[in-house]
Amino acid sequence: MSKSRRSDGQTAVRKPVLGVRWHLALSYLLVIWVILGILVLFMSRLLETSIIGARRASLYGQAHLLASAIRARGGPSAARLTSIGGIPFQGRVLVLDGSGKVLEDSASDPAMAYKKIEFPEVKAALSGREGSNTYYLADGSFVMYVAVPSDWDGNGGAVFVAQDLGDIVTQYENVMRMVLSGGGVASLVALAFAWNLSRMISEPVSDLSRAARMMASGRLDSRVSPKGPLETCQLGNSFNHMAAEIEKTVEGQEQFLMAAAHELRAPLASIGVLVESMQISPPEPEELSDLIDDIHTEILTLQNISESILSLLRTRSGAAAASKERVNPVEIIEEVVKSRVHISSEKKLEVAFRYNRQKEAKVKTTVGTKVRMDPLLFRLIITNLYDNAVKFTSPGGKVAVSLEFPGNGSRMVLMVSDTGPGIPPEHLGKIFNRFFRIDPARQKSTGGAGLGLAIVNEACDRTGGAISVESRPGDGAVFTVEWQNVHVEYS
Ligand SMILES: Nc1ncnc2c1ncn2[C@@H]1O[C@H](COP(=O)(O)OP(=O)(O)OP(=O)(O)O)[C@@H](O)[C@H]1O
Numbered sequence: 001m002s003k004s005r006r007s008d009g010q011t012a013v014r015k016p017v018l019g020v021r022w023h024l025a026l027s028y029l030l031v032i033w034v035i036l037g038i039l040v041l042f043m044s045r046l047l048e049t050s051i052i053g054a055r056r057a058s059l060y061g062q063a064h065l066l067a068s069a070i071r072a073r074g075g076p077s078a079a080r081l082t083s084i085g086g087i088p089f090q091g092r093v094l095v096l097d098g099s100g101k102v103l104e105d106s107a108s109d110p111a112m113a114y115k116k117i118e119f120p121e122v123k124a125a126l127s128g129r130e131g132s133n134t135y136y137l138a139d140g141s142f143v144m145y146v147a148v149p150s151d152w153d154g155n156g157g158a159v160f161v162a163q164d165l166g167d168i169v170t171q172y173e174n175v176m177r178m179v180l181s182g183g184g185v186a187s188l189v190a191l192a193f194a195w196n197l198s199r200m201i202s203e204p205v206s207d208l209s210r211a212a213r214m215m216a217s218g219r220l221d222s223r224v225s226p227k228g229p230l231e232t233c234q235l236g237n238s239f240n241h242m243a244a245e246i247e248k249t250v251e252g253q254e255q256f257l258m259a260a261a262h263e264l265r266a267p268l269a270s271i272g273v274l275v276e277s278m279q280i281s282p283p284e285p286e287e288l289s290d291l292i293d294d295i296h297t298e299i300l301t302l303q304n305i306s307e308s309i310l311s312l313l314r315t316r317s318g319a320a321a322a323s324k325e326r327v328n329p330v331e332i333i334e335e336v337v338k339s340r341v342h343i344s345s346e347k348k349l350e351v352a353f354r355y356n357r358q359k360e361a362k363v364k365t366t367v368g369t370k371v372r373m374d375p376l377l378f379r380l381i382i383t384n385l386y387d388n389a390v391k392f393t394s395p396g397g398k399v400a401v402s403l404e405f406p407g408n409g410s411r412m413v414l415m416v417s418d419t420g421p422g423i424p425p426e427h428l429g430k431i432f433n434r435f436f437r438i439d440p441a442r443q444k445s446t447g448g449a450g451l452g453l454a455i456v457n458e459a460c461d462r463t464g465g466a467i468s469v470e471s472r473p474g475d476g477a478v479f480t481v482e483w484q485n486v487h488v489e490y491s
Pocket residue numbers: 304308384388389392418420421422423431436437438439443447448449450451452453454476477
């Protein structure tokens with residue numbers, strides 16, 4: 001199906017006239033009839049050059065033999081054709097004098113006696129050259145005329161032989177009939193073959209377009225059963241894979257929307273309740289500040305959630321490919337740690353940041369070390385991991401961030417560890433899911449949407465980092481992200 005642009009900007013879909021069935025059938029027929037045409041041409045040439053040529057040579061030979069025999073017996077006046085014999089089958093022989101007049105006719109036709117023969121072959125023979133030609137006569141017969149020169153009595157002369165080539169024509173017609181009927185049978189077989197072959201291709205293709213139409217109308221569970229030759233099976237499998245991925249993505253988006261709406265509903269409901277209570281009984285002046293604080297907290301939660309959703313969507317969209325700028329990761333980590341210093345000191349947390357090289361590295365890592373990485377994505381990773389460590393560690397605990405460049409400067413390892421409550425083993429596989437929190441009720445005070453680690457996960461994917469977590473309940477958590485090929489530049 002081809003498309004063309006219409007003047008109104010719409011894309012007009014032009015329906016092809018012929019289906020694959022007709023395309024195949026016509027192609028096969030074309031090939032067969034071209035081959036047959038070449039065969040017929042070749043056979044006509046063969047007839048011309050070899051069969052008719054051989055007959056010509058044979059007639060020349062017979063004419064020369066007759067001429068020699070007549071001369072040996074004293075010329076046309078003494079030798080009679082009937083006594084010499086050697087008249088070709090289906091043929092007729094004329095013995096001519098030097099002016100082309102008939103001296104003797106093997107058919108003994110009295111009308112031919114002394115009649116002047118003026119065929120070009122005869123003229124050639126009377127001027128001393130052999131002459132021959134083939135003719136289609138008015139009665140539909142195909143004949144060959146040959147004439148050879150002969151001198152009877154010093155005045156020249158010729159022997160003219162005519163032969164009906166009906167036997168060759170019959171032979172040719174028989175062969176042609178066989179070729180054409182063979183062509184007819186081959187065409188029928190080709191048509192049947194094309195029909196069958198096109199069914200093998202067109203059926204899976206029709207199934208595919210039906211399933212695609214159903215998907216377009218919202219039936220995302222539409223699938224095809226792959227069949228036909230290898231390519232259509234592969235096409236069917238690819239379609240099913242694509243359909244499953246689309247279904248999964250749409251389902252994921254729906255779930256995400258539902259979860260997002262659910263998360264936004266709780267703080268909005270709290271604000272609603274607070275405002276309603278203020279409408280029912282206007283608060284005393286001393287209560288007002290607490291109520292405003294409560295509303296402010298809920299508004300901050302709403303802000304956090306919407307910012308996290310936006311970050312996640314931006315990270316996920318991939319509309320802009322992750323950039324590979326020269327980034328100073330040490331600087332970014334220090335900025336993040338510094339910007340959270342009021343929370344960590346409020347909780348009296350012991351915060352340690354360590355960056356160093358591995359023993360085997362040749363160059364010492366310094367604060368100026370740079371890597372090729374998207375700075376925004378790296379910042380999202382460190383921010384969310386560090387925020388979690390600070391948020392979930394009890395006052396007086398420890399949070400450590402370390403950055404290492406093992407090997408010879410192509411790998412980078414970021415570790416964020418804390419002495420918080422840790423993560424139970426059954427939740428380790430779920431903490432990267434969107435909107436997952438281990439204990440949503442208890443974590444109301446920490447006020448998160450459960451999106452931070454989902455953002456970290458996406459950002460790791462897009463920067464080529466592998467994230468892992470080790471934790472035992474009550475014994476803190478260690479999050480590790482490892483990047484390969486970050487092209488570390490020491491300075
Ligand atoms: N360092 C940690 N120690 C203990 N539990 C953690 C730690 N980091 C994450 N978790 C658990 O994993 C859950 C998911 O973390 P995530 O960062 O995705 O969400 P959040 O911190 O609750 O909210 P948000 O990051 O959206 O503000 C957390 O709610 C918490 O239960």
